[in-house]
Amino acid sequence: MGFSLKLPVGELPAFAWVLPGPHTLTGEDVIELRVPGNPTIIRQLEERLRELGCRDAEPGEFTRRALECGKLDLHKAEGVLQLINATTDTARRQALSDLSGETATVLAALTERLRTLSARFEMSFDFSEEEHALADEAALKNDLKTFVHDLETVVGTHDAAPRRDRAQIALFGPPNAGKSTLFNALLGKARALVSDLPGTTRDPVEADLQVGDHSARLIDLSGVGASDSDRGRYTEHARERALQADVLLLLDAPGQSELSPEFDVLQRRDGSVRSRALWVFAKSDLGPADPMNPAGLESLSVSGLSGGGLDDLRTRLAQRLDQSATGGATSLLRIRSREACKLLSQALADTPPPEVVASDVRRALKLMDEALLVNAPGEVLDLIFSRFCIGK
Ligand SMILES: Nc1nc2c(ncn2[C@@H]2O[C@H](COP(=O)(O)OP(=O)(O)OP(=O)(O)O)[C@@H](O)[C@H]2O)c(=O)[nH]1
Numbered sequence: 001m002g003f004s005l006k007l008p009v010g011e012l013p014a015f016a017w018v019l020p021g022p023h024t025l026t027g028e029d030v031i032e033l034r035v036p037g038n039p040t041i042i043r044q045l046e047e048r049l050r051e052l053g054c055r056d057a058e059p060g061e062f063t064r065r066a067l068e069c070g071k072l073d074l075h076k077a078e079g080v081l082q083l084i085n086a087t088t089d090t091a092r093r094q095a096l097s098d099l100s101g102e103t104a105t106v107l108a109a110l111t112e113r114l115r116t117l118s119a120r121f122e123m124s125f126d127f128s129e130e131e132h133a134l135a136d137e138a139a140l141k142n143d144l145k146t147f148v149h150d151l152e153t154v155v156g157t158h159d160a161a162p163r164r165d166r167a168q169i170a171l172f173g174p175p176n177a178g179k180s181t182l183f184n185a186l187l188g189k190a191r192a193l194v195s196d197l198p199g200t201t202r203d204p205v206e207a208d209l210q211v212g213d214h215s216a217r218l219i220d221l222s223g224v225g226a227s228d229s230d231r232g233r234y235t236e237h238a239r240e241r242a243l244q245a246d247v248l249l250l251l252d253a254p255g256q257s258e259l260s261p262e263f264d265v266l267q268r269r270d271g272s273v274r275s276r277a278l279w280v281f282a283k284s285d286l287g288p289a290d291p292m293n294p295a296g297l298e299s300l301s302v303s304g305l306s307g308g309g310l311d312d313l314r315t316r317l318a319q320r321l322d323q324s325a326t327g328g329a330t331s332l333l334r335i336r337s338r339e340a341c342k343l344l345s346q347a348l349a350d351t352p353p354p355e356v357v358a359s360d361v362r363r364a365l366k367l368m369d370e371a372l373l374v375n376a377p378g379e380v381l382d383l384i385f386s387r388f389c390i391g392k
């Protein structure tokens with residue numbers, strides 16, 4: 001219907017679409033105003049509407065209202081949020097899958113599987129005196145391992161929500177492994193100091209690196225291991241930074257053997273680090289690398305000096321960054337599920353007594369139940385909707 005609005009500059013001809021509820025996004029009556037798109041006129045129109053008692057919508061208010069009137073479930077609402085903030089195709093794909101309800105359905109089935117596993121763990125104590133208890137325990141752990149793998153496939157392996165807007169790629173390994181040389185080769189310029197003296201890099205050196213369609217932060221760390229001249233301080237710092245990285249390049253040069261025990265240290269602290277690590281046989285110009293690496297990780301050969309293998313490394317880095325959800329907001333559904341994943345892979349890496357594994361399985365189950373909670377408490381809703389932008 002056509003009408004006019006009195007503005008400071010004169011009478012504005014406008015057109016209003018009236019959409020009666022309940023067949024609208026929020027279930028309420030909606031009026032849509034169509035006016036000529038002059039920015040000053042729009043501002044004056046907004047002021048006039050405020051004078052008439054209207055107000056701006058809060059961030060995410062429309063989606064929240066849709067949720068509250070049952071037009072949208074929480075996971076779909078989070079899908080909307082993810083889609084708005086997605087900056088990579090992976091994040092967009094995840095968001096669309098969440099929006100369609102597909103992720104929630106798959107996670108609900110996985111949660112039931114975990115519930116059965118949890119019950120089996122509880123029951124295994126009752127028979128712990130029996131002869132076949134040990135065999136059962138091994139089978140249970142195996143099933144749990146398969147479960148963790150399946151869950152990781154659905155929610156991605158990246159640690160919880162994106163902690164930063166730029167993914168971090170860290171170079172980790174013993175002194176003289178060729179980290180700084182590879183750092184410079186990837187950047188195409190000599191930023192980090194290179195020398196044949198072990199222990200050249202001390203404090204981390206960082207630079208921006210474009211990998212495919214990702215802007216990442218490349219970090220050259222100090223060498224780790226026995227030759228740390230500062231009684232382990234640099235090693236410790238390098239380990240901490242390595243654990244925070246989205247992609248971890250483990251540099252293993254010919255004749256060095258310190259990497260494997262160092263990686264074990266990282267795994268003991270955070271079992272999920274495996275999923276972010278790539279084993280890099282460095283200095284490949286010196287001779288062919290072992291086809292296998294002790295940690296059984298995905299591996300490749302590179303020479304920072306000759307540039308051999310660099311293209312392959314770039315391709316794999318891009319794939320890893322695609323896999324990690326960095327670059328888009330992540331739903332609580334995925335955050336909780338990933339926390340459960342991390343907890344379980346930690347439990348499997350540490351080989352604690354069965355009672356401890358069982359209690360970790362219980363905790364993981366609680367997280368999954370929380371992830372799938374449809375009647376979320378108010379504060380969870382506040383948390384979700386505070387991340388929306390105005391007017392969505
Ligand atoms: N042949 C060969 N030598 C390399 C390669 N990369 C590094 N080097 C040599 O190995 C030595 C150590 O290289 P860096 O890059 O400084 O090693 P790093 O891992 O950063 O060492 P720290 O900073 O001490 O931990 C230098 O003499 C480099 O020239 C490579 O790909 N091939």
Ligand SMILES: [Mg+2]
Binds near residue numbers: 192193200201221
């Ligand atoms: Mg160095």
